[in-house]
Amino acid sequence: MEVDEAASALLARIGSLRQHQIKGKRSPHKPLLVLLALGQMAATGSSEVPWSLAEQKLAELISEFGTPRRTGAAQGAAYPFTRLQADGIWVLDRDVPMDQVGPLRQHQVTGRLERSFEDLLRARPALLEEAARRLVTSQFPDTVAPDVLVAVGLDPALLHAWRDADHTGRGTAALRRRSQVWRTSVLQAWDRQCAFCGFDGQIGGATVGIDAAHVRWFAFDGPDSLDNGLALCTLHHKLFDLGAVGLTAELTIQVSTMFTARTSTGRQVYELHGRELTRRTGTAPPAHAHVTWHTTQVFKGKPLSV
Ligand SMILES: [Zn+2]
Structure with a gap:
């Protein structure tokens, strides 16, 4: 895939989610939300994720593929749903306090990928796949990555397309060669x-x-x-x-x-x-x-x- 300026800006934002790793601690909540939005995008043409969906689906994803749970399921979903805004790729349709479940439910808040990114992904499905590949392989091992993609409604075959296409060895640690x-x-x-x-x-x-x-x-x-x-x-x-x-x-x-x-x-x-x-x-x-x-x-x- 040819990576132009707009595409590389998007991939850089997505890639920076990985930087939240501190001393090897996993923090898959935000990446799982982005993957869920990419799955919605592929299925419906819109990355919109209403809180009602996130509360159920994102909570399930976090429970199945996330880190050992320290908070309630809805609370675990409210964290990325509100905080991903600070990463510049996610917007909510109204202002709500961080991390709180109540206002998200009360106002039926909907989140979506930032508009210019959404337009770009809609126009270029290959870029959507590239973003999903980078995100899922930076967070999960080979045994689990295909299941994550299926769970968010994306095709796990996109993992193989990536392997076939990548001959450059550039990019993230996920590209480190298997020995x-x-x-x-x-x-x-x-x-x-x-x-x-x-x-x-x-x-x-x-x-x-x-x-x-x-x-x-x-x-x-x-x-x-x-x-x-x-x-x-x-x-x-x-x-x-x-x-x-x-x-x-x-x-x-x-x-x-x-x-x-x-x-x-x-x-x-x-x-x-x-x-x-x-x-x-x-x-x-x-x-x-x-x-x-x-x-x-x-x-x-x-x-x-x-
Ligand atoms: Zn065995």
Whole structure:
């Protein structure tokens, strides 16, 4: 995609949302609101997000993909809905006090992307996709980014278009190249089996369904080092990245009360709770600092038992 002056101004504003990261703390609330607005834009041609939609939908997005919750759901949505105005890409149809749910409900406030940006995005769908790609990959790992896009009504295929199109290596940390060497050494160190459940499937000698997972996310300066890697089956990788499963300081597995399942197969996840990591002699466990990052920034809710 050709990036002219107006487009690069828009992408810079979107990119600056990432700068709110302080010492690796996640703050996905504003990016989730922008993604929701981009999804509305793609679906309806207007980025308008009425508070009634934000209160329900944005709160759901924050609950599913956000950081461990410290406030009520509506309150969590009111924060980005009012504060995103200061970033120069978002406007509300009336003045309201910051962070307060009451006035947003009472006046049925509607927010939208700033008019000139909205016009630009309407005229250039490729730019909308580029903005969504940059935003989602700067905030979420590969396991979760496609789900975020689906949840806001955007096509997850746009992630692949980005990979195909980008040959320049410029841009944000999200463009840092994935190290294949790291992946191979993590799988080897963990004996090509899931550190949580021990799954070790192969097809014709090739490992299948097992990923090298970053404990501290790649997009949040998680290093490609052995003490930041776990071999996890694709299911447990996803649950780990969604914060449904985590690790305690003692490196036992903990399962969040937010995860529920109805069938005995689904409930096998509960049985991971309290287990030690499956690792062979000599394999270094994840470093304490990376585990702490995951526990404070990703793990959701409360563990099954304390
Ligand atoms: Zn597993």
